Amino acid sequence: MNDxxxxxxxxxxxxxxxxxxxxxxxxxxxxxxxxxxxREFLESDPSDSPSCLVLDVRMPxxxxxxxxxxxxNVGYNIPIIFITGYGDIPMSVRTMKRxxxxxxxxxxxxxxxxxxxxxxxxxxxxxxxxxxxIRAIQQRVDSLTPRExxxxxxxxxxxxxxxxxxxxxxxxxTVKVHRSRVMDxxxxxxxxxxxxxxxxxxxx
Amino acid sequence: MNDxxxxxxxxxxxxxxxxxxxxxxxxxxxxxxxxxxxREFLESDPSDSPSCLVLDVRMPxxxxxxxxxxxxNVGYNIPIIFITGYGDIPMSVRTMKRxxxxxxxxxxxxxxxxxxxxxxxxxxxxxxxxxxxIRAIQQRVDSLTPRExxxxxxxxxxxxxxxxxxxxxxxxxTVKVHRSRVMDxxxxxxxxxxxxxxxxxxxx
DNA sequence: ACCTGTATTGCCCTAAGATCCAATTGAACC
DNA sequence: GGTTCAATTGGATCTTAGGGCAATACAGGT
Numbered sequence: 001m002n003d004x005x006x007x008x009x010x011x012x013x014x015x016x017x018x019x020x021x022x023x024x025x026x027x028x029x030x031x032x033x034x035x036x037x038x039r040e041f042l043e044s045d046p047s048d049s050p051s052c053l054v055l056d057v058r059m060p061x062x063x064x065x066x067x068x069x070x071x072x073n074v075g076y077n078i079p080i081i082f083i084t085g086y087g088d089i090p091m092s093v094r095t096m097k098r099x100x101x102x103x104x105x106x107x108x109x110x111x112x113x114x115x116x117x118x119x120x121x122x123x124x125x126x127x128x129x130x131x132x133x134i135r136a137i138q139q140r141v142d143s144l145t146p147r148e149x150x151x152x153x154x155x156x157x158x159x160x161x162x163x164x165x166x167x168x169x170x171x172x173x174t175v176k177v178h179r180s181r182v183m184d185x186x187x188x189x190x191x192x193x194x195x196x197x198x199x200x201x202x203x204x
Numbered sequence: 205m206n207d208x209x210x211x212x213x214x215x216x217x218x219x220x221x222x223x224x225x226x227x228x229x230x231x232x233x234x235x236x237x238x239x240x241x242x243r244e245f246l247e248s249d250p251s252d253s254p255s256c257l258v259l260d261v262r263m264p265x266x267x268x269x270x271x272x273x274x275x276x277n278v279g280y281n282i283p284i285i286f287i288t289g290y291g292d293i294p295m296s297v298r299t300m301k302r303x304x305x306x307x308x309x310x311x312x313x314x315x316x317x318x319x320x321x322x323x324x325x326x327x328x329x330x331x332x333x334x335x336x337x338i339r340a341i342q343q344r345v346d347s348l349t350p351r352e353x354x355x356x357x358x359x360x361x362x363x364x365x366x367x368x369x370x371x372x373x374x375x376x377x378t379v380k381v382h383r384s385r386v387m388d389x390x391x392x393x394x395x396x397x398x399x400x401x402x403x404x405x406x407x408x
Numbered sequence: 409a410c411c412t413g414t415a416t417t418g419c420c421c422t423a424a425g426a427t428c429c430a431a432t433t434g435a436a437c438c
Numbered sequence: 439g440g441t442t443c444a445a446t447t448g449g450a451t452c453t454t455a456g457g458g459c460a461a462t463a464c465a466g467g468t
Contacts, residue, residue, distance in 0.1 A: 089296045093307045096300035103297045145414060158394025161455070174416055176456065183456095190362025191455095195399040349444055365424070376424095378446055384426070395425095 004049035006121045007031040009078075011041045011067065012056040021054060024110055025117065038062035038070075046076055050128060052101070052120035054113070057084035057091065065091070068098060077127070079120035083108050137201050140186050148185070151178040155191070156198040208253035210325045211235040213282075215245050215271065216260040225258060228314055229321065242266035242274075250280055254332060256305070256324035258317070261288035261295065269295070272302060281331070283324035287312050341405050344390050352389070355382040359395070360402040 008025050010032060012018050018034040025032045031049075035041040039062055041053075053071075057064040068080055082095055085106040092103040101123060102116040144152060147168075154164045161179065165172040188194035198204070212229045214236060216222050222238040229236045235253075239245040243266055245257075257275075261268040272284055286299055289310035296307040305327060306320040348356060351372075358368045365383065369376040392398035402408070 087293060089291060089293055089307065089309055092293045092296050093300060096297060097306075102301075103293065105293055147415065156396050158396035160394075160453095162453095170415085171417055172454095173418065177416080180456065191395050192360050192362035192399045195396045196403065199400065199403060351445060374445085375447055377448065380425070380427095381446080387426095 005029075005031050006124075007033055007047050007049050007051040008054060008117055008121075009033050009035065009041060009047075009051060010054045011035045011038060011059075011064070012054075012083075013037060013059040014056075017056070021113075024113070025054075028114055030117070030121075038064065038067035041067065042070060047078075050121050050125045052079040052081060052117060052124055054081045054083060054117070057082050057087050057095075065095065068095060068100065072098065079123050081113070081116045081120055083113070134200060137186075137197050140197075141201055141203070143185050144182060148178050148182050151175055152182045152186075152194075152198070153203055155179055155182065156195050156203060209233075209235050210328075211237055211251050211253055211255040212321055212325075213237050213239065213245060213251075213255060213257045215239045215242060215257065215263075215268070216287075217241060217263040218260075221260070225317075228317070229258075232318055234321070234325075242268065242271035245271065246274060251282075254325050254329045256283040256285060256321060256328055258285045258287060258321070261286050261291050261299075269299065272299060272304065276302065283327050285317070285320045285324055287317070338404060341390075341401050344401075345405055345407070347389050348386060352382045352386050355379055356386045356390075356398075356402070357407055359383055359386065360399050360407060 008030050010018055010021050010025070012021070012034075013036055015036070018036070022032045022034055033044075035044065038055075038059060042062075055064040055067060062070070064082055064084075071078065071080075077099070079101045080095075080099070081102040081104065082092070082100055083104045083106055084091075087103070087105065095103055101120045104112060104116065141149070141152075150168060151164060154167060159167070161172050161175045165175045168175070182188075183194060186194055186197055188197055212234050214222055214225050214229070216225070216238075217240055219240070222240070226236045226238055237248075239248065242259075242263060246266075259268040259271060266274070268286055268288075275282065275284075281303070283305045284299075284303070285306045285308065286296070286304055287308045287310055288295075291307070291309065299307055305324045308316055308320065345353070345356075354372060355368060358371060363371070365376050365379045369379045372379070386392075387398060390398055390401055392401055
């Protein structure tokens with residue numbers, strides 16, 4: 001999934017710009033998908049391969065800024081490279097503070113854009129790697145029963161079985177059984193590993 | 205140390221700007237220290253209290269951008285708010301990518317600047333908290349003897365005393381002694397806590 | 409009624425970790 | 439030469455953790 005060919009999404013209302021950007025991006029061996037509006041992009045299917053978004057700031061209908069907000073709201077955080085012909089400093093600063101990876105001005109320097117794209121793709125690969133790992137761990141957590149989850153969260157704070165048993169009002173033996181299942185389901189070979197897994201999914 | 209009154213450093217070559225910014229910042233109860241050049245700021249003592257830097261981009265001698273680089277190189281990462289009368293988009297983007305917290309244009313809107321300053325101060329407080337914690341943990345690690353450190357790093361991977369003893373060519377008994385000292389010196393009440401400490405200082 | 413998953417507990421036994429006491433060796437330092 | 443510290447090991451004891459086997463209980467679904 002991560003070794004697929006990266007895709008660059010281009011959203012611009014001018015057909016000539018789309019064509020020229022697509023040609024440039026294809027020339028370095030990357031896949032391209034173009035959209036003539038933010039709406040059109042929002043209605044497309046999220047990509048499974050590493051990707052980034054090259055986005056015109058000013059467009060009829062939803063602007064590039066609107067799209068950035070919208071993607072942020074739905075939690076689809078793809079690296080965004082803005083390109084614009086009219087932007088001002090406050091606009092560029094706002095988008096950068098919201099997490100854009102770059103902000104280029106038209107006419108865009110080809111090498112600058114390609115560099116930005118490569119950085120963005122790398123960044124996306126990295127976040128996909130991390131997310132994938134978190135998801136895998138979270139799935140294991142989800143497979144725990146309610147009781148197992150309780151024991152889990154207390155175990156990783158360093159509490160002894162005895163204390164956990166007292167806290168949850170059960171016998172020490174029961175704690176041991178749950179604890180053992182937790183280690184199994186979480187695929188942890190040791191308490192140390194279990195703690196690391198817990199930290200990665202925020203069960204502190 | 206963190207509950208001291210925050211300090212805002214102002215670096216601008218124009219005296220009038222310094223005076224006006226200082227007056228504004230003082231008016232909301234913050235301390236101010238002004239500098240007429242980047243050099244002057246670099247030669248001052250780093251602050252112990254939460255602080256941020258309000259920095260003019262264009263100045264004779266070292267520019268604001270140069271100062272940002274220099275501070276980055278020496279690892280003094282104070283939140284920086286740029287202000288400028290002449291800046292362009294690429295410049296603002298470059299500084300933001302390098303970690304500036306804001307980039308405002310002259311004449312600066314007073315409320316915008318104060319908002320930016322408060323955000324920057326909060327950010328600095330946060331990084332100071334985190335750094336302080338890391339430093340405290342690192343000091344404990346530094347108090348470990350070489351052998352204890354070795355045992356430490358193996359313990360937090362989840363290895364058993366027996367395995368550690370074999371790996372390091374010592375008896376299991378010796379491992380236990382080192383391990384016990386590690387728990388003591390690291391002030392960890394349990395293996396779970398020890399693992400958390402190890403992760404915070406990057407001993408994975 | 410029957411089966412499954414979850415939760416619970418008891419007893420027993422082994423392995424592992426924690427603690428306390430005690431001792432030896434070598435290197436560094438005064 | 440004496441002191442201090444790091445590293446090492448042994449023994450004895452106690453506490454924890456983990457696993458096996460067996461059993462009870464309850465809820466939901468077929």
